Amino acid sequence: MKIDKLRLVGFKSFVEPTDFEIRPGLTGIVGPNGCGKSNLLESLRWVMGATSAKALRSTGMEDMIFSGTSQRPARQWAEVTMTVRNDRKDLPVEFNEHDFLEISRRIVKKEEGSQSLYKVNGKEARARDIQLLFADASTGANSPALVRQGQISELINAKPANRRKLLEEAAGITGLYTRRHEAELRLRAAETNLERLDDVTGELE
Numbered sequence: 001m002k003i004d005k006l007r008l009v010g011f012k013s014f015v016e017p018t019d020f021e022i023r024p025g026l027t028g029i030v031g032p033n034g035c036g037k038s039n040l041l042e043s044l045r046w047v048m049g050a051t052s053a054k055a056l057r058s059t060g061m062e063d064m065i066f067s068g069t070s071q072r073p074a075r076q077w078a079e080v081t082m083t084v085r086n087d088r089k090d091l092p093v094e095f096n097e098h099d100f101l102e103i104s105r106r107i108v109k110k111e112e113g114s115q116s117l118y119k120v121n122g123k124e125a126r127a128r129d130i131q132l133l134f135a136d137a138s139t140g141a142n143s144p145a146l147v148r149q150g151q152i153s154e155l156i157n158a159k160p161a162n163r164r165k166l167l168e169e170a171a172g173i174t175g176l177y178t179r180r181h182e183a184e185l186r187l188r189a190a191e192t193n194l195e196r197l198d199d200v201t202g203e204l205e
C-alpha cells in the first residue's frame with residue numbers, strides 16, 4: 001500500500017482545501033513552528049479511523065474542525081481524503097479489484113456532538129471497516145510507522161503489555177483480535193438465546 005494523495009478540507013489549521021501529492025521516493029515536509037506539520041500526520045491517523053482524541057492532541061473530535069481565527073469564522077465540518085495505491089493488493093479482499101482506493105472521513109458538528117461519516121471509493125463504510133482494512137495491512141491509526149512527538153520516550157518507558165500491542169499492530173494481527181472479540185460477543189448472545197429457548201420449551205412441556 002502506498003499513499004498517493006491526501007486532501008484536507010477544514011481540518012484543524014487547514015481551512016482551505018489543501019492537496020498533497022506524494023511522489024515516489026522520500027518526501028519531507030518542512031516549515032516553521034506551528035505551520036501544521038503535526039496536523040498533517042494527525043490527518044493520516046484520523047482518516048484511518050483514529051478514535052482517541054488524546055492521540056490527536058485534542059480533547060474531543062470536534063477539535064479536528066477548523067475553529068476559526070480573528071479573521072475567519074469557524075467551520076462546521078472537516079474532511080480528509082486519502083488516495084492509496086493498492087496495485088500490490090496489500091489491502092484485503094473485497095477492495096482488491098481496485099488499484100486505487102479513496103478513503104474519506106468527514107466530521108460534522110451537531111448540536112448533540114459530532115458525527116463521522118466514512119467512505120471507500122464513494123461508498124459509505126463503517127469506522128470498523130476502515131480500521132480493519134488498515135489493521136489487516138499492518139498499518140492504520142495506531143501504526144508504529146506514524147511516530148508522534150514524545151512517542152519514543154513513551155515507548156521506552158512503556159509496560160511490556162503496551163509494547164506487545166505495538167508489535168501486534170506491526171504484525172497485522174490486531175484485526176484478528178477485534179474479530180475474535182466480536183465472535184465471542186455473538187457466541188454469548190447465541191448462548192443466552194439458547195438458554196431462553198430451554199426455558200420456553202420447559203414451560204410448554
Ligand code: ATP
Pocket residue numbers: 011012013031032033034035036037038039040063064065066067068
Ligand atoms: P512544531 O514544529 O512546533 O511541532 P507544527 O508545524 O507541527 O509545529 P502543528 O502542531 O501541526 O504545527 O500546528 C499547530 C497549529 O495548528 C497551531 O497554530 C494551532 O492553533 C493550529 N490548530 C490546531 N487545531 C486547530 C483547529 N481546530 N482550528 C484551527 N487551528 C488549529
